[in-house]
Amino acid sequence: MSGPISKNSFRKSLLAAFRGIIIAGNERNIRIHLIAAVLVTIAGFILKISLTKWMIILILFAVVISAELINSALERLANLVEPNVNSHIRDLKDIAAGAVLLTSIVSVIIGIIIFAPEILKFFKNIPFH
Numbered sequence: 001m002s003g004p005i006s007k008n009s010f011r012k013s014l015l016a017a018f019r020g021i022i023i024a025g026n027e028r029n030i031r032i033h034l035i036a037a038v039l040v041t042i043a044g045f046i047l048k049i050s051l052t053k054w055m056i057i058l059i060l061f062a063v064v065i066s067a068e069l070i071n072s073a074l075e076r077l078a079n080l081v082e083p084n085v086n087s088h089i090r091d092l093k094d095i096a097a098g099a100v101l102l103t104s105i106v107s108v109i110i111g112i113i114i115f116a117p118e119i120l121k122f123f124k125n126i127p128f129h
Contacts, residue, residue: 020069020073021069024073029068029071029100030068030069030072033064033065033104037061043115046122047122057114060110064100064107067103070096070099071099074092074093075096078093
């Protein structure tokens with residue numbers, strides 16, 4: 001059994017984790033997900049969604065972006081282990097990308113369920129002349 005975590009080792013772990021997020025943030029797909037998160041956040045403020053809906057949206061942001069971070073890490077590791085074309089590595093990358101796609105699709109569906117009624121309510125309250 002290990003002893004208590006020192007403040008220094010905890011700080012180093014946090015810095016390493018933030019470094020990983022920053023490194024991955026340079027990748028195109030992460031940037032796409034972050035832009036989508038910003039747009040959804042703006043829509044949430046404009047439409048004044050409920051606290052419960054905000055919690056769901058934040059969980060979805062975390063799930064999709066975490067899946068993309070894991071996918072990016074696996075791709076980098078796979079490229080390091082086998083820089084040449086390899087069907088097993090291709091399958092591994094495709095499976096990881098499939099996980100990101102699945103989380104993204106489900107998040108969009110949940111987003112539609114959350115935002116569609118809010119959008120309808122928003123436009124219902126705007127007087128048209």
